[in-house]
Amino acid sequence: MDSLKKNELQITACKVRIGIIEGTYNAKSGHPGGSLGLADTLTYLYMSHLNVNPDEPDNAERDRVVLSKGHNAPALYAALAQRRFFPEEELQTLRKIGSRLQGHPVMGKTPGVDFSTGSLGQGISAACGMALAGKLSDSVYKVYTILGDGEIQEGQVWEAAMFASHYKLDNLVALVDNNGLQIDGNISDVMSPYPIDEKFKAFGWNVICIDGHDFEQIEKAFKSPVVADKPTVIIQKSVKGKGVSFMENQASWHGAAPNREQYDIAMAELQAQLSMLQEQGGEQK
Amino acid sequence: MSEVVRKATRDGYGEGLIELCKIRPDLVVLDADLAAATKTGMFAKAHPESFFNCGIQEGNMMGVAAGLASTGRLVFASSFAMFAAGRAFEIIRNSIAYPSLNVKIGATHAGISVGEDGASHQCNEDIALMRVIPNMTIINPADSVEAKAAVLAMSEHDGPAYLRFGRLPVPVFNGDDYEFRLGKGIQLKDGEDVTIIATGLMVAEAIEAHAELAEQGISARIVNIHTIKPIDRETIIKAAKETGRIVTVEEHSVIGGLGDAVGGVLCEEHPVPLKKIGVEDVFGYSGPAVDLLKEFGLCSANIVKVVREFVGK
Numbered sequence: 001m002d003s004l005k006k007n008e009l010q011i012t013a014c015k016v017r018i019g020i021i022e023g024t025y026n027a028k029s030g031h032p033g034g035s036l037g038l039a040d041t042l043t044y045l046y047m048s049h050l051n052v053n054p055d056e057p058d059n060a061e062r063d064r065v066v067l068s069k070g071h072n073a074p075a076l077y078a079a080l081a082q083r084r085f086f087p088e089e090e091l092q093t094l095r096k097i098g099s100r101l102q103g104h105p106v107m108g109k110t111p112g113v114d115f116s117t118g119s120l121g122q123g124i125s126a127a128c129g130m131a132l133a134g135k136l137s138d139s140v141y142k143v144y145t146i147l148g149d150g151e152i153q154e155g156q157v158w159e160a161a162m163f164a165s166h167y168k169l170d171n172l173v174a175l176v177d178n179n180g181l182q183i184d185g186n187i188s189d190v191m192s193p194y195p196i197d198e199k200f201k202a203f204g205w206n207v208i209c210i211d212g213h214d215f216e217q218i219e220k221a222f223k224s225p226v227v228a229d230k231p232t233v234i235i236q237k238s239v240k241g242k243g244v245s246f247m248e249n250q251a252s253w254h255g256a257a258p259n260r261e262q263y264d265i266a267m268a269e270l271q272a273q274l275s276m277l278q279e280q281g282g283e284q285k
Numbered sequence: 286m287s288e289v290v291r292k293a294t295r296d297g298y299g300e301g302l303i304e305l306c307k308i309r310p311d312l313v314v315l316d317a318d319l320a321a322a323t324k325t326g327m328f329a330k331a332h333p334e335s336f337f338n339c340g341i342q343e344g345n346m347m348g349v350a351a352g353l354a355s356t357g358r359l360v361f362a363s364s365f366a367m368f369a370a371g372r373a374f375e376i377i378r379n380s381i382a383y384p385s386l387n388v389k390i391g392a393t394h395a396g397i398s399v400g401e402d403g404a405s406h407q408c409n410e411d412i413a414l415m416r417v418i419p420n421m422t423i424i425n426p427a428d429s430v431e432a433k434a435a436v437l438a439m440s441e442h443d444g445p446a447y448l449r450f451g452r453l454p455v456p457v458f459n460g461d462d463y464e465f466r467l468g469k470g471i472q473l474k475d476g477e478d479v480t481i482i483a484t485g486l487m488v489a490e491a492i493e494a495h496a497e498l499a500e501q502g503i504s505a506r507i508v509n510i511h512t513i514k515p516i517d518r519e520t521i522i523k524a525a526k527e528t529g530r531i532v533t534v535e536e537h538s539v540i541g542g543l544g545d546a547v548g549g550v551l552c553e554e555h556p557v558p559l560k561k562i563g564v565e566d567v568f569g570y571s572g573p574a575v576d577l578l579k580e581f582g583l584c585s586a587n588i589v590k591v592v593r594e595f596v597g598k
Contacts (some may be wrong), residue, residue: 060356060357066352106383107355107384108384108385114354114355115355115384116379116380116383116384117357119376119379119380121344121374122344122348122376122379122380123348124348125344125345125346125347125348125349125351125352125376125380126349126351126355126380126491127347127352128345128348128349128352129348129350129351129352129353129354129355129356130350130353130355130356131352131353131356132337132349132352132353132354133313133352133353133355133356136313136335136358137356155344156342156344156348156376157343159342159344159345160345160348160349162340162342163339163340163342163345163349166340167337232525248292
């Protein structure tokens with residue numbers, strides 16, 4: 001990845017983070033922590049990787065994204081807005097009556113949302129169904145599903161993992177967002193899902209481990225060649241709350257919105273990061 | 286009188302799927318390791334390329350069905366009623382019904398007539414569970430002809446549906462000319478003193494009760510409600526107005542099923558006395574299906590008894 005592209009992605013990711021803070025602040029609720037941690041990967045997917053077109057959000061041959069950890073909707077919406085599926089200003093309507101941006105993603109309501117999620121452990125099953133449909137119709141689209149590391153405590157995830165492997169769904173890529181935290185604390189204290197990589201290997205998956213905030217590693221992982229007949233899982237180490245100093249690595253920011261004071265600090269930090277990145281970009285050009 | 290032909294509604298289901306594939310080649314059928322029992326095995330044999338066994342994982346199966354349907358396919362997902370409506374309830378609610386996807390749940394082995402397997406497998410709660418889910422259509426066919434026709438009718442129906450089938454061979458009373466009309470009750474016998482509204486395998490029992498009641502001077506109207514949701518309000522209100530008393534009969538809990546659906550319509554539109562025959566608020570137990578149906582009052586003899594007391598003749 002050249003430095004210009006990396007800088008552009010970093011700038012967009014910063015805008016996605018601003019969208020997450022704007023949305024959850026205005027809604028006075030929502031899930032900023034995990035959303036901030038997902039911002040880089042979602043930015044990469046929507047700005048550089050996915051075969052999607054905002055003008056044809058329902059195109060049958062499009063790549064699909066199922067946000068199995070549906071509570072990170074603020075990140076998905078902010079990324080979709082950056083990809084121009086809908087105006088950025090709409091992020092301010094998050095969770096409000098009449099809004100297309102529901103607290104958790106709803107297909108058919110929001111352009112670019114491919115499946116309704118929110119109840120953990122279910123999105124990966126739907127992604128399996130989409131991938132199977134792709135195989136049945138000889139389509140070339142790929143299906144991406146994003147899971148939390150706490151989410152994989154759900155038994156249904158492993159039912160789906162077995163299914164994907166059994167039916168050789170090599171057009172399916174799961175991303176496990178390993179930020180190490182869930183609502184009640186550290187995942188290893190609440191109910192350890194470790195070793196995540198060994199579990200997926202045992203289920204017959206192709207496993208790739210990356211740093212979820214390093215665009216070069218993210219790109220390399222998503223561009224890595226398909227292993228025939230095997231679904232792929234990308235396990236990314238990430239920082240919950242990434243980009244907002246007081247939210248980083250704090251389980252308490254899983255599902256709490258910033259108040260006015262916190263919003264101001266968060267926005268100041270993100271605006272400073274954005275200016276710095278834009279300055280760097282200017283130098284490169 | 287000619288010999289009564291008996292056939293389970295699950296057989297009509299299996300036959301219907303094979304027919305359906307001719308008009309809907311996009312059909313995909315899923316099962317959770319019960320293909321031989323649910324009769325999706327018949328379809329699997331005829332169309333192996335469109336059948337996928339999910340193993341013993343009903344929750345994932347419902348999610349996979351939803352994902353398949355999200356790409357435009359017609360999908361049937363099958364298991365026993367207990368594990369479909371029961372175990373996978375929340376996945377049906379959130380992954381299928383909320384996005385209103387075109388998934389049809391083929392739930393067999395419903396009710397007490399599962400028989401010897403006992404209460405763990407006798408699902409008397411599925412209609413109640415499915416009724417409260419928005420977007421859900423519920424069909425409970427009375428015989429194998431109606432079952433097959435209902436499956437075929439799904440080619441024209443868009444959205445989630447729950448189709449309830451039984452294990453026990455029951456009388457086939459519908460003819461080859463039978464036409465399934467979603468949401469429309471069928472008046473099988475006219476009567477003036479009372480209307481017996483039945484569903485599923487209880488319809489044949491109600492028809493038998495009609496004859497016995499006639500001998501005793503009671504004129505009972507018989508209505509088959511195969512579509513429990515959306516329910517045929519018009520036919521229910523008409524029966525209330527014209528016969529003044531309603532008896533509902535279902536192989537399901539008296540809580541939350543046909544009886545409560547009918548009761549709700551009556552209370553709102555035209556209150557008349559109502560008696561509900563069904564499984565009282567209890568679990569079942571092991572035994573031959575026919576004997577169990579009698580034990581739980583799900584037979585023509587009990588319908589006659591209840592109706593006689595109700596009508597006061």
